[in-house]
Amino acid sequence: xxxxxxxxxxxxxxxxxxxxxxxxxxxxxxxxxxxxxxxxxxxxxxxxxxxxxxxxxxxxxxxxxxxxxxxxxxxxxxxxxxxxxxxxxxxxxxxxxxxxxxxxxxxxxxxxxxxxxxxxxxxxxxxxxxxxxxxxxxxxxxxxxxxxxxxxxxxxxxxxxxxxxxxxxxxxxxxxxxxxxxxxxxxxxxxxxxxxxxxxxxxxxxxxxxxxxxxxxxxxxxxxxxxxxxxxxxxxxxxxxxxxxxxxxxxxxxxxxxxxxxxxxxxxxxxxxxxxxxxxxxxxxxxxxxxxxxxxxxxxxxxxxxxxxxx
Amino acid sequence: xxxxxxxxxxxxxxxxxxxxxxxxxxxxxxxxxxxxxxxxxxxxxxxxxxxxxxxxxxxxxxxxxxxxxxxxxxxxxxxxxxxxxxxxxxxxxxxxxxxxxxxxxxxxxxxxxxxxxxxxxxxxxxxxxxxxxxxxxxxxxxxxxxxxxxxxxxxxxxxxxxxxxxxxxxxxxxxxxxxxxxxxxxxxxxxxxxxxxxxxxxxxxxxxxxxxxxxxxxxxxxxxxxxxxxxxxxxxxxxxxxxxxxxxxxx
Ligand SMILES: Cc1cc2nc3c(=O)[nH]c(=O)nc-3n(C[C@H](O)[C@H](O)[C@H](O)COP(=O)(O)OP(=O)(O)OC[C@H]3O[C@@H](n4cnc5c(N)ncnc54)[C@H](O)[C@@H]3O)c2cc1C
Numbered sequence: 281x282x283x284x285x286x287x288x289x290x291x292x293x294x295x296x297x298x299x300x301x302x303x304x305x306x307x308x309x310x311x312x313x314x315x316x317x318x319x320x321x322x323x324x325x326x327x328x329x330x331x332x333x334x335x336x337x338x339x340x341x342x343x344x345x346x347x348x349x350x351x352x353x354x355x356x357x358x359x360x361x362x363x364x365x366x367x368x369x370x371x372x373x374x375x376x377x378x379x380x381x382x383x384x385x386x387x388x389x390x391x392x393x394x395x396x397x398x399x400x401x402x403x404x405x406x407x408x409x410x411x412x413x414x415x416x417x418x419x420x421x422x423x424x425x426x427x428x429x430x431x432x433x434x435x436x437x438x439x440x441x442x443x444x445x446x447x448x449x450x451x452x453x454x455x456x457x458x459x460x461x462x463x464x465x466x467x468x469x470x471x472x473x474x475x476x477x478x479x480x481x482x483x484x485x486x487x488x489x490x491x492x493x494x495x496x497x498x499x500x501x502x503x504x505x506x507x508x509x510x511x512x513x514x515x516x517x518x519x520x521x522x523x524x525x526x527x528x529x530x531x532x533x534x535x536x537x538x539x540x541x542x543x544x545x546x547x548x549x550x551x552x553x554x555x556x557x558x559x560x561x562x563x564x565x566x567x568x569x570x571x572x573x574x575x576x577x578x579x580x581x582x583x584x585x586x587x588x589x590x591x
Numbered sequence: 592x593x594x595x596x597x598x599x600x601x602x603x604x605x606x607x608x609x610x611x612x613x614x615x616x617x618x619x620x621x622x623x624x625x626x627x628x629x630x631x632x633x634x635x636x637x638x639x640x641x642x643x644x645x646x647x648x649x650x651x652x653x654x655x656x657x658x659x660x661x662x663x664x665x666x667x668x669x670x671x672x673x674x675x676x677x678x679x680x681x682x683x684x685x686x687x688x689x690x691x692x693x694x695x696x697x698x699x700x701x702x703x704x705x706x707x708x709x710x711x712x713x714x715x716x717x718x719x720x721x722x723x724x725x726x727x728x729x730x731x732x733x734x735x736x737x738x739x740x741x742x743x744x745x746x747x748x749x750x751x752x753x754x755x756x757x758x759x760x761x762x763x764x765x766x767x768x769x770x771x772x773x774x775x776x777x778x779x780x781x782x783x784x785x786x787x788x789x790x791x792x793x794x795x796x797x798x799x800x801x802x803x804x805x806x807x808x809x810x811x812x813x814x815x816x817x818x819x820x821x822x823x824x825x826x827x828x829x830x831x832x833x834x835x836x837x838x839x840x841x842x
Contacts, residue, residue: 292750348756350748351729375733375750378708378767382720385686391805392686392716403809409711410604413617416810417714424806427716457729458760461745466753478842502838514632514770520753527733527749527769535841542604556841558834559820565607567814574837575820576830586831591838 283314284366287334288357289321290376292348293463296328299372299430304333305437306399306428307370311335314367318443321345321356326445333440338364342450350379351458358387359451366423370399373427375527381427393417395545396426410544411567430526431549470521471505477534478504481524481551482512485540485561485580489517494584495539501591507531509541525550540580543568560584592646592702592739592762594637597692597718598630598665600657601710608813615808616682626661629707635771636737637705638669644739647671649699653680653688659792660783667778667786676797685713687800689721694798697726701763703744708732708767715804719767731758732767 285307290297300318307316315335320328322339323346329337338360344352353376361369361384371381373395385392398405402419404426473479480499486492492506499506506522513523524531526546536554541547543559543566551557552571559572560580569575576583602608603623611618637648650665651674652658662673676695680688696704704726706719723730735755736747739762748756749769823833 292754349758350731375748378717378732379720379730382716383724385716386721386724393806394713394716404806406714407814408714409602409608409617411814412604412608413610414812414814415714415808416812417804417806418809419806421805457764458731458758461757461759464747464755464757466755502842515774523753527751527753529752535838537838556837558837563605565813569820569822570814572820574834575822576834577822577824578827578830582827583830583834586827587834590828590831590835 282367283312284317284364285311285314286361286364286366286369287316287318288369288371288377288380289318289328289332290372290374291322291325291328294328296331297372297374298435299374299428301331301333301435301438302430302433303370303372303428303438305435306433308333308437310368310399317364317366319357319360321353329443329445331439331441332443333438334443337443337445338448339445340448340450342453344453344456345450347460348376349456349458349460351456352453354380354383355451355453358384360448361388368423369425371425371427373429377427381425384425390423390425391419392425392427393419394427396428397432399426407545410542411548412565429545429549431552466521467519470519473505473507473522473524474529474531476505478502479507479524479531479533479535480504480537480539481507481509481541482539483509483541484511486512489515492517494581497588498537498584501588504535509547538568538572539584541568542566543571592644593700594640594646594648594703594705595696595699595701596630596634596637596648596650596665596670597696597704597706597722598634598650598652598661599627599710599718600624600655600661601627601712604711610811610813615811617811624657626664627707627710629709629768631775632771633705633707633768634665634668634670635773635775636768637703638776639772640703640737640739641669646702649674651676651692651695653683653691653797654678655680662792663786663790664778664783666790667782668776672793673790674793674795677794678797680797683800684715684804685718686715686721686804687802689718690725690800690802691797693722693725695795696722703762704728704765705768708734708769714808715806717767719765723765726765728763728765729760730765730767731760733769734766735770736772737766
């Protein structure tokens with residue numbers, strides 16, 4: 281098992297998250313003579329492995345695993361990692377994966393490197409400080425857990441299928457202290473920002489709710505919709521339906537104008553595939569400029585009204 | 592019910608970040624620090640729960656630069672006790688910090704442990720989850736709402752796309768908080784100063800972590816900014832004119 285790479289598959293509502301394929305593709309590169317082993321948990325969910333490009337799929341079936349549950353999934357995955365002692369475990373840095381990765385680290389005593397965007401041998405590159413610095417870590421031994429930021433590797437390399445699916449036993453999952461209750465769908469009834477070809481997206485640089493008309497005017501002029509980064513939604517200045525990013529919506533408009541948004545990895549995840557990205561941010565070091573096609577480092581309160589005038 | 596809120600200081604990203612001469616760490620000499628914004632949310636949620644259900648909010652932090660001020664600020668916001676875990680913890684990894692914190696929090700009879708879901712410096716993992724595992728307690732991360740009833744909590748955990756999962760957990764439980772139900776309260780500096788006079792900052796000696804991150808930084812480097820971006824400069828009017836042209840060409 282020495283060179284085997286585990287990839288923890290992620291799924292929700294019967295759909296495999298793309299990050300699973302992204303990690304499978306990377307795992308193939310890392311396996312160097314070992315096997316790529318996908319780990320899939322669920323209830324009647326074996327079919328989800330159909331497209332996995334892996335040497336093997338370890339599938340654990342249990343009613344307690346029908347829906348993601350941090351405790352049940354954590355226990356099951358830690359028991360598999362302990363039993364099979366793979367060299368590396370790749371977990372997505374997602375809402376589910378954030379629960380899982382650190383659990384393996386402690387329960388199986390394996391170093392964890394988080395926010396990973398690159399892995400080569402036992403070197404893992406992480407995106408820290410809101411995307412403002414990259415940090416390369418050398419793992420002490422050669423075993424490690426990496427929490428991988430979605431979108432870091434191409435998904436195509438991890439698709440293909442044909443893996444042998446092996447049933448693995450679930451550990452004792454009685455007496456769980458965390459119980460799944462229900463999924464709550466996002467509220468509808470607002471503009472669907474995923475359908476708008478033009479998005480003007482506003483971030484904390486706007487400073488106050490009273491300033492929102494400045495950016496709304498630009499969205500209106502362009503016939504686009506107003507979207508935002510997370511802090512704007514947390515402050516309740518805009519509804520959740522407008523949030524772009526990891527815990528918001530993924531958008532691919534023709535034009536995305538980021539106004540006063542720094543470009544934290546969690547935001548980038550939701551918009552980096554936009555056809556044309558324009559960023560307006562006073563900080564020339566803002567990470568958003570690494571992803572933008574056009575950048576402006578002037579004050580948004582000068583540029584945006586001037587732009588509305590010119591359009 | 593004791594609601595424990597571990598907090599920590601992280602570099603303020605508003606400042607320019609520079610790399611030190613070793614090439615492996617930030618140049619921390621002039622760095623400005625602030626409380627991890629998600630820890631602020633955790634504290635807010637803790638205070639809201641206390642206001643609704645009673646109990647005591649205990650803010651706790653490992654010794655470090657400026658941490659006294661951060662703890663006094665927590666007291667000014669309404670924390671009943673503020674505790675500094677003393678020891679030499681400069682540059683400590685999250686895994687080691689979690690182990691030290693677990694040693695202290697384990698003795699505090701916690702009902703809820705609320706801390707930020709992540710911070711900008713979590714190279715070796717998120718404190719909330721590490722802490723839960725060292726405490727041997729269940730946990731849920733990416734939490735946006737907490738309701739307490741009896742010995743149970745109902746929590747909302749955010750997935751992508753605005754989807755939320757609801758879980759019920761029996762206490763004690765550790766929660767990694769993404770966002771409090773309300774915007775974290777603000778206290779003016781005068782109130783923090785007042786708290787410095789009226790609050791006892793408790794000191795508890797922390798143990799030796801006995802674990803490390805299991806990895807070391809081999810290199811720190813800045814991502815290429817503006818790698819692909821064509822930067823447009825000039826007066827606001829010039830910039831606006833050029834942007835207008837670009838936008839029209841894309842529509
Ligand atoms: C689990 C998790 C999920 C998350 N999901 C998301 C998500 O889905 N979407 C999301 O966006 N975030 C998400 N975040 C939050 C993310 O980490 C960042 O905190 C957030 O994206 C920052 O938003 P911002 O860029 O608006 O604010 P900041 O990072 O504060 O940036 C504000 C920017 O405005 C600029 N600015 C200030 N004044 C002006 C001015 N006058 N003119 C021009 N520019 C100005 C500043 O230079 C700065 O770069 C998530 C975090 C976690 C932990």
